[in-house]
Amino acid sequence: MYQFPKDFLWGAATSAPQSEGAALLDGKSPSTWDKWFEMEPELFYDGVGPKDTSNTYYCYKEDVANMKAMHLNSFRTSIAWTRLLPDGKTLNRKAVRFYRNYFTELIENGIEPIVNLFHFDMPWWLMEKGGWEARESVEHFAYYARVAFEQFGDLVKKWATFNEPLVHIECGYFGNAHWPKVRDFKRALQVGYHTLLAHAKAVAEYRKSIHGDGKIAIILNLSPVYAKSEAKADQEAAQWADLLYIRSFLDVAVYGRFPKELVTLLKEADLLPVTAQNDKEIFANNTVDFLGCNYYQPLRVQAPKNAHYPISEPRDLFNGYDWPQKRINPHRGWEIYPTGLYDIAMRLKNSYQNIPWFVSENGMGVSDEERFTNSEGVIEDTYRIAFIKEHLIALQRAINDGSPCFGYHLWTFADCWSWLNAYKNRYGYYRVELDDHFKRTPKSSSFWMADVILNNGFNHE
Structure with a gap:
């Protein structure tokens, strides 16, 4: 039997903007997604925006009952900054009531809430000031974190600061999948720097909070990087990709410092972000207690067609590689490679304490x-x-080899809204019927996983 450790956290994950709905009700202010949909609704699949999403704001008790029926013992979601502090300063009492009721409902049903602070939902009032490009965003986020810890820290004992910071940086400032959809590597690097500084300051706020007796993390998409071949140029390309996409976040989160190779690379290219004198100390003193790992697919790279130094953007260092032998999810266009989860676990074991x-x-x-x-x-x-079974087999092998992984959360519990893709692709254990009052119905995977959780594992077949 593929057996998992005692007290293993079996759960699922979502975010506030993708599940709550009630996007502009009860005092909530608009996020970039609300405004973007208002400006360009045609960019969103089937014209479905963030207004209602899966209506969890009103359906959370039903969702929790369904989670209990599946034997889930944990659940990750996020708080909407725009709901808790609509103008960045004023506490929204209706939001406090909602989140306390939500988290209490989970706890009373034996489900531990793991709560994240930022899941791509930048408040519009802050976006108008420059968003993460503006240094003041760091202080605004630290204040928001402090308020969240004060209001909910007695209920929530596992926190995360950011979900996949690489995504809002890369997709918003080096692509067009997130607002403000610009392509400027230097601006992207400044956004990344302020995001990580905001993370460190939020960790500092938690450590001095009256409820700071739990644990705090950051959630990273730790895709393993694989080179096309053993050739020196391909191997170097993989090292560069890993430095930019993985180590730039992991080293800060775990060790409290940026990799020296990254600083040298950016300095030579005149791409270093603007910093302040005591920032190094803030990073060094506020490392995480644990990590969340989001894993969907690996990153495969090869030597660039046109290498260029000093660099102006990542493709000067590496290009993507389409591995001919890959298995693919044709609906999402993503590779299915469960072994990547084992490789992540071993890397965290061997290189990150x-x-x-x-x-x-x-x-x-x-x-x-x-x-x-x-x-x-x-x-x-x-x-x-x-898909789940293959990834759990890889994960169980990693745990047997000494990796302290303490939980598995599927994305997602009930089908949720996925940004520009809206409801094009469904991910949940439960289906959500948008045109039938958000009716929830279980899929076969929910019954299979309920047995896995009940047995804390599953049999070889």
């Missing part, structure tokens, strides 16, 4: 899942069961 960690996201998005509905009205998502 074997820090405690959990799988904070892993999952499979599929379009038109209603095609797989059986005669009893249940979606037979056997592909999702196979």
